[in-house]
Amino acid sequence: xxxxxxxxxxxxxxxxxxxxxxxxxxxxxxxxxxxxxxxxxxxxxxxxxxxxxxxxxxxxxxxxxxxxxxxxxxxxxxxxxxxxxxxxxxxxxxxxxxxxxxxxxxxxxxxxxxxxxxxxxxxxxxxxxxxxxxxxxxxxxxxxxxxxxxxxxxxxxxxxxxxxxxxxxxxxxxxxxxxxxxxxxxxxxxxxxxxxxxxxxxxxxxxxxxxxxxxxxxxxxxxxxxxxxxxxxxxxxxxxxxxxxxxxxxxxxxxxxxxxxxxxx
Amino acid sequence: xxxxxxxxxxxxxxxxxxxxxxxxxxxxxxxxxxxxxxxxxxxxxxxxxxxxxxxxxxxxxxxxxxxxxxxxxxxxxxxxxxxxxxxxxxxxxxxxxxxxxxxxxxxxxxxxxxxxxxxxxxxxxxxxxxxxxxxxxxxxxxxxxxxxxxxxxxxxxxxxxxxxxxxxxxxxxxxxxxxxxxxxxxxxxxxxxxxxxxxxxxxxxxxxxxxxxxxxxxxxxxxxxxxxxxxxxxxxxxxxxxxxxxxxxxxxxxxxxxxxxxxxx
Numbered sequence: 001x002x003x004x005x006x007x008x009x010x011x012x013x014x015x016x017x018x019x020x021x022x023x024x025x026x027x028x029x030x031x032x033x034x035x036x037x038x039x040x041x042x043x044x045x046x047x048x049x050x051x052x053x054x055x056x057x058x059x060x061x062x063x064x065x066x067x068x069x070x071x072x073x074x075x076x077x078x079x080x081x082x083x084x085x086x087x088x089x090x091x092x093x094x095x096x097x098x099x100x101x102x103x104x105x106x107x108x109x110x111x112x113x114x115x116x117x118x119x120x121x122x123x124x125x126x127x128x129x130x131x132x133x134x135x136x137x138x139x140x141x142x143x144x145x146x147x148x149x150x151x152x153x154x155x156x157x158x159x160x161x162x163x164x165x166x167x168x169x170x171x172x173x174x175x176x177x178x179x180x181x182x183x184x185x186x187x188x189x190x191x192x193x194x195x196x197x198x199x200x201x202x203x204x205x206x207x208x209x210x211x212x213x214x215x216x217x218x219x220x221x222x223x224x225x226x227x228x229x230x231x232x233x234x235x236x237x238x239x240x241x242x243x244x245x246x247x248x249x250x251x252x253x254x255x256x257x258x259x260x261x262x263x264x265x
Numbered sequence: 266x267x268x269x270x271x272x273x274x275x276x277x278x279x280x281x282x283x284x285x286x287x288x289x290x291x292x293x294x295x296x297x298x299x300x301x302x303x304x305x306x307x308x309x310x311x312x313x314x315x316x317x318x319x320x321x322x323x324x325x326x327x328x329x330x331x332x333x334x335x336x337x338x339x340x341x342x343x344x345x346x347x348x349x350x351x352x353x354x355x356x357x358x359x360x361x362x363x364x365x366x367x368x369x370x371x372x373x374x375x376x377x378x379x380x381x382x383x384x385x386x387x388x389x390x391x392x393x394x395x396x397x398x399x400x401x402x403x404x405x406x407x408x409x410x411x412x413x414x415x416x417x418x419x420x421x422x423x424x425x426x427x428x429x430x431x432x433x434x435x436x437x438x439x440x441x442x443x444x445x446x447x448x449x450x451x452x453x454x455x456x457x458x459x460x461x462x463x464x465x466x467x468x469x470x471x472x473x474x475x476x477x478x479x480x481x482x483x484x485x486x487x488x489x490x491x492x493x494x495x496x497x498x499x500x501x502x503x504x505x506x507x508x509x510x511x512x513x514x515x516x517x518x519x520x521x522x523x524x525x526x527x528x529x530x
Contacts, residue, residue, distance in 0.1 A: 170503050183476055187481055
């Protein structure tokens with residue numbers, strides 16, 4: 001049974017930890033900046049908890065699931081903490097969609113990337129079988145080891161280098177975060193105008209259904225595409241005193257540009 | 266059996282015409298700027314086709330399903346064509362989400378709005394039972410007549426005045442057109458980088474699933490929300506030579522503003 005130390009206690013640390021634990025990995029320690037959060041997550045695994053990286057237990061796998069901006073700092077601390085060669089080299093992984101795998105590179109350990117391509121919330125159960133795990137290492141042997149971990153929790157595992165993973169992550173931000181934000185705006189517009197968003201759910205469902213059948217470009221409809229200037233003007237009037245006018249303008253311009261560009265090419 | 270003249274031959278004219286026809290309405294004429302399109306749609310109903318509004322047959326219902334920008338022009342032509350009072354006042358409807366109902370007002374006919382809240386394509390079958398029909402008239406009697414038509418094709422009919430309908434339509438543009446465009450961008454980023462978009466389909470599905478359970482605001486994750494500056498920078502680098510950098514920047518700023526605003530309020 002492989003032992004794991006999890007660094008981080010956020011959405012990814014929590015759900016990935018639970019998925020690995022339920023597949024028989026032995027989570028022995030959780031380290032998080034906030035002790036309370038570390039303890040809360042560690043409780044699931046009957047693991048140790050700490051807020052101090054100097055308490056680090058070098059397990060078979062050290063899973064760094066922290067903000068991208070903090071990964072380098074964590075790695076530096078691990079190295080300062082135990083710079084000597086280990087008898088058995090641990091496998092250090094980070095879960096970032098964008099951070100290079102080079103950042104982890106060190107002769108004292110194996111290292112690689114283990115990026116779950118999904119929107120993950122601490123509080124919402126997620127079936128990892130359906131979550132693509134994008135993994136990478138520049139060592140063939142390590143790549144095989146990571147693959148074993150990935151396939152133990154997911155049916156969809158893909159090797160991808162740093163450059164492609166950044167592109168994939170950027171596309172994921174458009175697919176999830178930005179899309180989700182547009183719906184947050186739509187929900188706010190409804191609220192401001194005494195309309196129940198429920199009325200828009202069939203439209204939301206159809207939007208999604210159509211995307212599974214055709215490419216988004218071919219599904220486009222609406223006033224931007226039709227260049228209904230009167231309609232666009234009325235929508236802008238409605239949004240005048242809101243924060244959303246810039247988004248409306250840029251999305252409208254972009255839709256028109258993309259369709260002009262493709263019709264010319 | 267009520268007779269209908271359809272003005273327009275686009276997405277809404279086509280699918281709404283088919284839905285009404287299948288519920289027993291007698292579509293007697295299709296008028297469209299392009300005769301070929303009028304004929305193509307008219308064929309479904311064994312109806313007459315014309316590209317000249319002077320050929321207009323004043324049916325029980327005249328359904329104006331043209332670009333918002335063209336509605337006023339169509340109404341003016343109808344009036345010029347037959348300015349005299351009819352024995353039985355026809356019911357003139359437009360299908361716009363934004364255009365005022367006042368534009369149709371005339372003592373010679375009844376008038377109102379009949380707006381199907383859905384993304385509609387000529388070429389894709391749509392089940393109108395599930396499409397909310399937003400309708401309006403300032404005459405109570407007319408309102409009842411429109412309701413009968415609406416309930417004959419849809420299980421979801423809602424009376425809504427002009428102001429609310431504009432807000433609903435604006436929210437619909439965010440929900441569908443803009444969301445769809447973000448996915449078009451994501452698909453283009455994937456294509457440019459040799460990645461199959463299929464890999465992002467579980468993320469797209471989860472994004473949608475979560476929206477049916479919680480408000481979008483509470484579902485937000487990702488680098489903008491976490492303020493992962495390194496990640497944001499890498500994504501912007503990737504997009505540098507593309508048309509998408511403005512969208513990325515404004516959406517990121519907006520997500521951060523909305524969450525700051527709500528956390529302060």
